[in-house]
Amino acid sequence: MNETLQQIFDSAPADRPRSRLEPYRELILRWRRQGRTYHRIRQLLKDRCGLEVAYVTLYRFIQRRSRPGKLDLEPEQSSPPSISRRSREEIAALREAARASNHKPVFTPEEPKELFVYDPDRPLTNKPT
Amino acid sequence: MATQLTTAPDPVHKRQPTSRVVFTEGGKGGVGKTAFSSLLVEWYGKQNILHTVLDLDTENKARGSLTHYFPRARKVNIHTSAGLDSFVDVLDDGSPIVIADMGAGAGAVAQSWFDSMYSAVEEAGVAFTAIGVVTPDPASVESVLNWARALQHRVQYLIVKNALTDPADFSYWDNDAAAKDFRRVLRPKEISMEYRLPKVENPGRQHGLTLNEIAERHADIPELQQTTVVMRAQAYRRNLFAELDRVKDLLLL
Numbered sequence: 281m282n283e284t285l286q287q288i289f290d291s292a293p294a295d296r297p298r299s300r301l302e303p304y305r306e307l308i309l310r311w312r313r314q315g316r317t318y319h320r321i322r323q324l325l326k327d328r329c330g331l332e333v334a335y336v337t338l339y340r341f342i343q344r345r346s347r348p349g350k351l352d353l354e355p356e357q358s359s360p361p362s363i364s365r366r367s368r369e370e371i372a373a374l375r376e377a378a379r380a381s382n383h384k385p386v387f388t389p390e391e392p393k394e395l396f397v398y399d400p401d402r403p404l405t406n407k408p409t
Numbered sequence: 410m411a412t413q414l415t416t417a418p419d420p421v422h423k424r425q426p427t428s429r430v431v432f433t434e435g436g437k438g439g440v441g442k443t444a445f446s447s448l449l450v451e452w453y454g455k456q457n458i459l460h461t462v463l464d465l466d467t468e469n470k471a472r473g474s475l476t477h478y479f480p481r482a483r484k485v486n487i488h489t490s491a492g493l494d495s496f497v498d499v500l501d502d503g504s505p506i507v508i509a510d511m512g513a514g515a516g517a518v519a520q521s522w523f524d525s526m527y528s529a530v531e532e533a534g535v536a537f538t539a540i541g542v543v544t545p546d547p548a549s550v551e552s553v554l555n556w557a558r559a560l561q562h563r564v565q566y567l568i569v570k571n572a573l574t575d576p577a578d579f580s581y582w583d584n585d586a587a588a589k590d591f592r593r594v595l596r597p598k599e600i601s602m603e604y605r606l607p608k609v610e611n612p613g614r615q616h617g618l619t620l621n622e623i624a625e626r627h628a629d630i631p632e633l634q635q636t637t638v639v640m641r642a643q644a645y646r647r648n649l650f651a652e653l654d655r656v657k658d659l660l661l662l
Contacts, residue, residue, distance in 0.1 A: 312427060315459055315505030343534075346425070396594040398558040398587050404547045406580035409589075 301341045304329060312342055426536035426662055428500045428507070433540045435465070435511025435519065436552025440542040441571040444610075445602060446510040447478045448646070449540075449660075451621040452653045453506060458661070461504040463495060466512030475510045477617040487515060493522040497530055505662060516552075520559040527563050537564040538659045541597070544573045547581040550588055557591050566597030567659050575604035598659055600652035608632070609641050620646050 301308060304325065311321045322338050325331045333341075431449070433442040443466065453460045462482035464475040476482045485495045499507055511519065539560060541553035553568065570579055582588050591597065609623065618628045623642035628634065653660065 315428070316503055317501040319501050320503055339533075346427070346534075393562050394594050395561060396557050396591055398554045398591070400551065400555055400558075402587070404550055404581050404585040404587070406547070406578075406584050408584045409586055 299337075299341055300331065301325075301333060301338065304331065305341075305345060308338070308342060309345060312346070318342070427534035428505050429536045429538060429660070429662055430496045430500075430507045430509060431538045431540065431660060432465075432496075432507075432509040432519075433511050433542065434553060434556040435513055435515030436541075436556060437546070437549045438513030440544045440546070440549045440552075441569070441573065441602065442540075442542050443475055443478075443510055444614075445540065445542060445569050445571065446475055446508060447619045448621075448649050449653065450475075450479060450508055451619055451646070452650055453508065453660075454621075455650065456661075458506055459504040460506040460508055461499045461502060463499065463507060463509040465492075465495075465509050465515060474512070478619050482510075487511070487518050487522075493519060494526070497526075497533075497535065500535065506660075516556060516559070520556075523560055523563060531563070536662075538567055539564040540567045540569060542569045542571050542602075543579065543582045544571050545578045545581070546573075547585075550581045550585065554587050554591055557595055562595065565659050566595055567656055568597045568599045569602050570599060571602045572604040577604060598656045600649075600656055602652070603645065603648055605645055606641055608635075609638050609645070613642075620649075 308321055308325070311324065316324070318335060318339050321342075322333065322335060325333065325338075433446055435442065450460070450462055462475060462479050464479075464482040464484045465487045466474040467484075467486050467488060474484075476484055483495070483499070485492060487493050487495075496507060496509065539556060541556060543549045543553055557566065568582075570577075570582065609620075612618075612630055612632050613620065613623055613628075616628070616630055616633075618630070618633065620642050622628055623633050624639060624646050626634065626639055632638070
């Protein structure tokens, strides 16, 4: 990347997190891994963090962030973004690494599965076949 | 036995589950479902894993159902329109594991619930382990096969071979073609529950005492304080816990 483009790139403000829950991501996922329910996590966010979100918002957030293979581009810390946000350079480097590693999950259709067929009218046998 | 292919609309484990419901298949009565469930509850306790216990056995009101051993177990009548929704409702209480003991004859209700609710519940991250208890009685094998026919790949299967006699003859389970087909297609894991002497089993059942309570000498019953009874209880517990450790991937998240 030439110098001018680099300057434009560096001067662009970082995007705000797309979800208000993003700063609390690790906290939320740890609660969920401990087995806390969506309702309980929602209540904890309200009580402890002063953050009110709809159940469905929290549900979708956890579902998306729990997908295997999703590359972690966001801060690991559970503290607010103003403290823990990575530098733009770090984020850019991670994005490059993501592209290079072709980490995007690929959709693979489910293999057909064999059904178990059982006729309850047929008497069982205990003789080796 | 003839088999057929399907597009498998309900594959197990699209992703890592966040909760697990472990339930006994309520088919044939008297095979040891509740005896096994009570030990399973104690195994989870030993692992320090948060769990909720559901007693879905409405046939046995007092002795013989899980609430007899664990008063904290919630009694649920599944013969209502939303009875088995309790599987999901209790997950909201914060325990990632639900242990549910079904009574005999719960098959039709449970299978109908799976048909209508499974997709939504699986989408919410709940996985299921169905526990089938087989004994030398061929009716117990038929019950397990009937459940498997209805549930197919929607659950994972744990088969408990419960030796009600000594020695125990599991030839129907071992040799029948349909049972073999079940093992090939749905790949259950199998564990053994050894024969337990009546001097340990019967007083425990009568007084609502678990094997753990007998093994730890918490039983305030003279016949359960005999040294050999306590030692037997300790051995039964140790051996079954070792079997459960072997299949813990079906019991944990």
